[in-house]
Amino acid sequence: MSYTRPKFAHPALPKNKLGYTRKEYEGSLTTLCAGCGHDSIGAAIVEACWEMNIEPHKVAKLSGIGCSSKTPAYFLSNSHGFNSVHGRMPSVATGANLANKELIYLGVSGDGDTASIGMGQFVHVIRRNLNMTYIVMNNGCYGLTKGQDSATADVGSKNKQGNINMFEGIDLCALALELGATFVAQSFSGDKAQLVPLIQAAMSHPGFALINVLSPCVTFNNNVGSTKSYDYVREHVHATATLDYVPPMEEITTAYDQDETKLVKMHDGSWLQLHKLSQAWNPEDKVSTMNALQEAHKKNKILTGLLYVDESSKDLHELLETSDTPLNLLPQSALCPGQEKLDAINAKFR
Amino acid sequence: MSLNSKLNNFVVRFANVNGTGSASANHMFAKAIFRMGIPVTPKNIFPSNIQGLPTWYDVRISEKGYLGRKEGIDMMVCMNPQSMLQDIKSVSVGGYFMYDSTKVLHADFIREDIHYIGIPFTEICNKEYTDPRQRQLFKNIIYVGALSTLLNIEFGVLEGLVQDQFKGKEKLIAPNINALQLGVDYVMQNFKYPLDLQVERRDLLKDKILINGNTAAGIGAVYAGATVASWYPITPSTSLVEAYEKYAEKLRIDANGKRNFAVVQAEDELSALGMAIGANWNGARSFTATSGPGLSLMNEFLGLAYFSELPVVLVDVQRSGPSTGMPTRTQQSDLLLAAYASHGDTKHILLLPATPAECFEMMLDAFDLADQLQTPVMVLSDLDLGMNDYISSPLVFPEDRKYQKGKVLTAEDLQGMTKFGRYLDTDDDGIPYRTIPATHPTKGSFFTRGSSHDEYAVYTEDSPTYVRIVDRLTKKFETAKSMVPAPRFYSSENKSKYAMVFFGTSTYAAEEAMDILREQGLEIDALQIKAFPFSSSVNDFIEAHDQVFVIEQNRDAQMRSLLVNELEIDPKKLKKVLNYDGTPITANFIATTILSALGVQPVLKEGVVI
Numbered sequence: 001m002s003y004t005r006p007k008f009a010h011p012a013l014p015k016n017k018l019g020y021t022r023k024e025y026e027g028s029l030t031t032l033c034a035g036c037g038h039d040s041i042g043a044a045i046v047e048a049c050w051e052m053n054i055e056p057h058k059v060a061k062l063s064g065i066g067c068s069s070k071t072p073a074y075f076l077s078n079s080h081g082f083n084s085v086h087g088r089m090p091s092v093a094t095g096a097n098l099a100n101k102e103l104i105y106l107g108v109s110g111d112g113d114t115a116s117i118g119m120g121q122f123v124h125v126i127r128r129n130l131n132m133t134y135i136v137m138n139n140g141c142y143g144l145t146k147g148q149d150s151a152t153a154d155v156g157s158k159n160k161q162g163n164i165n166m167f168e169g170i171d172l173c174a175l176a177l178e179l180g181a182t183f184v185a186q187s188f189s190g191d192k193a194q195l196v197p198l199i200q201a202a203m204s205h206p207g208f209a210l211i212n213v214l215s216p217c218v219t220f221n222n223n224v225g226s227t228k229s230y231d232y233v234r235e236h237v238h239a240t241a242t243l244d245y246v247p248p249m250e251e252i253t254t255a256y257d258q259d260e261t262k263l264v265k266m267h268d269g270s271w272l273q274l275h276k277l278s279q280a281w282n283p284e285d286k287v288s289t290m291n292a293l294q295e296a297h298k299k300n301k302i303l304t305g306l307l308y309v310d311e312s313s314k315d316l317h318e319l320l321e322t323s324d325t326p327l328n329l330l331p332q333s334a335l336c337p338g339q340e341k342l343d344a345i346n347a348k349f350r
Numbered sequence: 351m352s353l354n355s356k357l358n359n360f361v362v363r364f365a366n367v368n369g370t371g372s373a374s375a376n377h378m379f380a381k382a383i384f385r386m387g388i389p390v391t392p393k394n395i396f397p398s399n400i401q402g403l404p405t406w407y408d409v410r411i412s413e414k415g416y417l418g419r420k421e422g423i424d425m426m427v428c429m430n431p432q433s434m435l436q437d438i439k440s441v442s443v444g445g446y447f448m449y450d451s452t453k454v455l456h457a458d459f460i461r462e463d464i465h466y467i468g469i470p471f472t473e474i475c476n477k478e479y480t481d482p483r484q485r486q487l488f489k490n491i492i493y494v495g496a497l498s499t500l501l502n503i504e505f506g507v508l509e510g511l512v513q514d515q516f517k518g519k520e521k522l523i524a525p526n527i528n529a530l531q532l533g534v535d536y537v538m539q540n541f542k543y544p545l546d547l548q549v550e551r552r553d554l555l556k557d558k559i560l561i562n563g564n565t566a567a568g569i570g571a572v573y574a575g576a577t578v579a580s581w582y583p584i585t586p587s588t589s590l591v592e593a594y595e596k597y598a599e600k601l602r603i604d605a606n607g608k609r610n611f612a613v614v615q616a617e618d619e620l621s622a623l624g625m626a627i628g629a630n631w632n633g634a635r636s637f638t639a640t641s642g643p644g645l646s647l648m649n650e651f652l653g654l655a656y657f658s659e660l661p662v663v664l665v666d667v668q669r670s671g672p673s674t675g676m677p678t679r680t681q682q683s684d685l686l687l688a689a690y691a692s693h694g695d696t697k698h699i700l701l702l703p704a705t706p707a708e709c710f711e712m713m714l715d716a717f718d719l720a721d722q723l724q725t726p727v728m729v730l731s732d733l734d735l736g737m738n739d740y741i742s743s744p745l746v747f748p749e750d751r752k753y754q755k756g757k758v759l760t761a762e763d764l765q766g767m768t769k770f771g772r773y774l775d776t777d778d779d780g781i782p783y784r785t786i787p788a789t790h791p792t793k794g795s796f797f798t799r800g801s802s803h804d805e806y807a808v809y810t811e812d813s814p815t816y817v818r819i820v821d822r823l824t825k826k827f828e829t830a831k832s833m834v835p836a837p838r839f840y841s842s843e844n845k846s847k848y849a850m851v852f853f854g855t856s857t858y859a860a861e862e863a864m865d866i867l868r869e870q871g872l873e874i875d876a877l878q879i880k881a882f883p884f885s886s887s888v889n890d891f892i893e894a895h896d897q898v899f900v901i902e903q904n905r906d907a908q909m910r911s912l913l914v915n916e917l918e919i920d921p922k923k924l925k926k927v928l929n930y931d932g933t934p935i936t937a938n939f940i941a942t943t944i945l946s947a948l949g950v951q952p953v954l955k956e957g958v959v960i
C-alpha cells in the first residue's frame with residue numbers, strides 16, 4: 001500500500017533518499033532555555049537520521065525525566081516516543097526492544113536521570129547489551145529541578161551559588177567500558193560535526209551504544225569555575241580522532257594514510273573512518289581506551305570522539321535466541337498451543 | 351453417621367527438616383490419595399530458609415470434598431527431633447504419632463491420650479544402605495510405605511507413582527519400590543492394620559487435576575500469548591515465572607529452533623515492571639509477577655501505566671506483610687495497595703482467583719482486559735494458592751476463544767484518518783484508540799507520557815483539559831465493571847437475611863463454613879467476589895441482606911474497606927471475619943466467628959468440631 005507524505009515540504013528543501021526533507025525529522029518547538037546544549041544535540045539527531053535515510057517511524061525514542069528527557073518531543077515527530085519515569089528509561093527500552101527487534105531504539109537521558117536515580121538500570125542495560133543508542137545529555141546538574149549538583153559534577157567544580165562540589169564525579173564512559181559496553185563515545189553539544197557521525201555510528205552498532213555528550217546548562221551551570229560550562233568544555237575537549245561515517249554500499253574513495261587513519265567495519269556494512277588518531281589508542285582495544293581516559297583525566301582533558309567499539313558482540317535478542325519475527329507480530333496461532341496440548345498437560349497433573 | 355467417621359476424613363501432618371528430600375515423598379503420599387479418587391489437599395508449611403529448619407506438610411483428606419485447611423491433626427509423622435515436643439502436643443486426642451524409634455522416647459514425650467507408632471527408620475536404613483545420602487532419602491520413602499499399610503493406601507498406586515516419577519531414570523524404580531516395601535513389611539510384622547484412620551477408593555475426582563496456582567497461572571500466561579516476562583525473584587511468586595518459562599520452552603519454540611518468547615530476570619521490581627510496560631507499549635503481551643515488597647516498589651510505574659493508558663499484567667502472589675513480614679506465610683493483605691497503587695488519583699483492575707483453574711482463566715482474562723481497557727490488570731493470588739497443590743478442574747482454552755487486543759489502529763485505519771487523537775473518547779465508553787509504534791510512516795505517532803496531556807497526547811497544564819482526561823479515566827473504570835469476571839452466586843435466589851462475601855483462597859473455607867452453619871440451623875447466602883471494580887451485582891447482593899460477613903485474610907479488613915469506599919455501603923452492615931496469622935483460614939473459624947457474632951450457641955452433634 002502507499003502512504004501520502006505530508007504536504008508541507010517546501011520543494012526547494014533538500015531531500016534524502018527516502019524523499020524526506022529535514023522537516024520530516026523535526027519535532028515540536030522546544031520549550032528549553034535559549035542556548036541549552038540539549039537542543040543542539042536534538043538538532044544533531046535530526047541531521048544524523050535525515051542523512052542516514054532512516055524511516056522516522058522505524059525509530060522509537062525513549063527518555064526518563066529531566067530537561068534532557070523532554071527533548072524527544074523536539075525531534076522526530078513521526079517516531080513514537082515514550083517519556084517514562086525518572087531514571088527508568090532503560091527498562092522501558094528493554095521491554096520495547098524485546099517486543100520488536102526491528103526498530104531503532106534511541107534513548108535520551110540526563111546525568112541525574114542516568115548517574116543517580118537511574119544508575120541501577122543504566123548498569124544493567126549495558127550488561128545485557130541491549131541494541132540501542134543511549135545519549136546522556138550531561139550538564140553536571142539537575143536542570144529541571146533548578147541546578148543542584150549531579151553525580152557527574154567534577155570534584156572542585158563550582159556551581160552557580162558558588163559552592164564547590166566535594167564528591168568524586170562519575171565518569172560514565174569509563175563505567176560503561178568497565179561494564180562491557182560495546183560502543184562508547186563522548187562528545188560536546190557544541191561540536192555538531194563530531195556528534196552527527198557519532199550518532200550515525202551508534203545507530204549502526206548492533207548492541208548497546210553510549211554517547212555521553214557534555215551539554216552545558218546555560219541557566220544553572222554555565223558560571224566561571226564550573227567544569228561543565230561552555231567555555232570550560234570548549235577549552236578542554238580533546239578529540240581522539242576525527243570521524244567520518246560511511247553508510248553501507250558507499251565506497252571509500254578518499255585516499256588515506258595508514259598511520260593516521262583507521263577503518264572500522266560496522267556490522268551493517270557501514271564504515272567508520274577515524275583520522276588523525278591520538279597516539280597509543282586503538283578504538284578496538286579496551287585497555288588502550290581505559291588508559292587514554294585515565295591519561296586525559298590526569299591532564300584535565302575531556303577526551304571526545306569514538307572511544308571504543310566492538311562489533312562482534314551478541315545483543316540481548318541473540319543471547320535470548322528470540323524468533324526472527326518480532327515478538328509483537330506473532331499471531332495467536334503461533335502463541336497459543338491449543339487445547340490438545342493442554343489436555344496432555346492436564347494429564348500430567350493426574 | 352457412618353460407622354467410621356474417620357474413613358476418608360482425616361488430617362496427616364509430616365514434620366520434616368528443610369532440605370532433606372522429604373518434599374517429593376510427601377507429595378507422593380498426597381498424590382496416591384488423589385489417584386484413589388479421594389479429595390485431598392496438601393499444604394507446605396515452610397520457613398524462609400534453605401536447609402536445616404523445621405517444615406511441615408499437612409494433608410487433609412475429605413470425602414466431602416472440603417479443600418480448605420482444617421485444624422486438628424489425626425496422624426503426625428514426625429521425622430524431626432527438633433520439633434518433636436511441639437509436634438506431639440499438636441496431635442488431636444485419640445490421634446496417632448509416628449516417630450523414629452531407633453532411640454527410645456523420653457518420658458516427657460509420652461501423652462496418655464494418643465497412640466504411638468514407633469518405627470526404627472534409622473536402624474532400618476543403616477542396615478539397608480551404606481551411602482549417607484541414600485539413608486536420608488530412603489527414610490522418607492520408607493515412612494510412605496509404612497503409612498500405606500496403616501492407612502490402607504493401595505500399594506499398586508504407589509508403584510505407579512514411582513514409575514511415573516522416574517521415567518527415563520528406570521534404574522531408580524526398583525530401589526524406591528524396595529524402600530516402600532521395607533515400610534510395609536515393618537508395619538505388617540509389628541502392628542495391627544489398617545487403623546481406623548483409613549482411605550478407601552472412590553470415584554469423586556473424575557477429570558480433576560492436582561496442581562498449584564502458580565503453575566496454572568504460568569501456563570495461563572503462555573496460553574494468553576504473553577511473549578515477554580520480566581521479573582525479580584521473590585517468594586512466593588518465583589515459581590510462576592519459572593512455570594511460564596518451562597512451558598514456553600516446550601510449547602513456544604519455532605521451526606528454526608528459536609524462541610517465541612523472552613524471559614528477563616531484571617535487576618529489581620521497578621525494572622521488571624518497566625520492561626513489561628515497554629513491551630506492551632510496543633504491542634507485545636508482557637507481564638511480571640511479584641509479591642508484596644515488589645508491589646510496593648512498582649507503584650510509580652503503575653501510576654505511569656494508568657495515566658498514559660498502557661496495558662500491563664502483574665501477578666501479585668501475596669504473602670504476610672508488612673515489610674518483609676513472614677515471607678513464607680500466606681495472607682490477602684495487598685488488596686488496598688493494589689487497588690489504589692501509586693500517587694495521585696489512581697484505580698486499578700484486580701482479578702481474584704480462588705482455584706488453580708481460575709488462575710489459568712484469569713491470566714487469559716487479564717491480558718484481554720489489559721489490552722481492551724489499556725490499563726494495568728493485577729491478578730491477586732496468594733502463597734497458599736500459588737505454592738500448594740489443589741484439586742482443580744482441568745485447564746481449558748476454548749476452541750473459539752480469540753485474543754481481545756482492544757482498540758488498536760492498523761495502518762489502513764490511520765491512512766483514512768485526518769487527525770489521530772490518542773486520548774479521544776470516540777466511542778463514549780472512556781476507552782480511546784491506541785497505535786503501536788511503526789504502524790504507519792507518517793500517521794499515528796505520539797508521545798506517551800506520565801505528565802498531563804490533552805486528547806492529542808500533547809503536554810498541558812490547562813485545568814479543564816486535565817479534568818476532562820482524569821474524568822474520562824473514571825468513566826473507563828465504570829466501563830470495566832461490566833467487563834471483569836462476574837461474582838459467583840451460590841443459589842439463584844437469596845434465602846436469608848444474612849450473607850457472607852469472600853474472595854480468593856478464603857473461598858474454600860467459606861464454602862465449608864456454609865455447610866457447618868446449615869447444620870447449626872443457620873442458612874446463609876454467599877458470594878465469591880472475583881474482581882475489582884465491583885460489578886453492580888455485588889452491590890445488589892449486599893443491598894439485599896441485613897448483615898453481611900466479609901471474610902478475608904488480613905488484619906485491617908481491606909476488602910470491607912473497598913466495599914464501603916466504592917459502594918458507599920453503611921459500614922455497620924459489614925461484619926469482619928478476619929484471619930491474619932499467616933496460616934490459611936479455616937471453616938471452623940469462620941463458622942464460630944459468625945455464630946458468636948449472631949449470638950447463636952452452636953449445637954454440637956457427634957463428630958462436629960466447632
Ligand SMILES: Cc1ncc(C[n+]2csc(CCOP(=O)(O)OP(=O)(O)O)c2C)c(N)n1
Nearest residue numbers: 066067068086110111112113141142143144
Ligand atoms: C521519582 C522522582 N524524583 C524526583 C523527581 C524530580 N526531578 C525531575 S528531573 C530531576 C533531575 C533531572 O536531572 P537530569 O537528569 O540531569 O536532567 P537535566 O534536567 O539536567 O537535563 C529530578 C530530580 C522526579 N521527577 N521523579
Ligand code: SF4
Nearest residue numbers: 033036067143217218
Ligand atoms: S535549565 Fe538548563 S538544562 Fe534545563 S533547559 Fe534550561 S539550560 Fe537546559
Ligand SMILES: [Mg+2]
Nearest residue numbers: 110111139141
Ligand atoms: Mg543534568
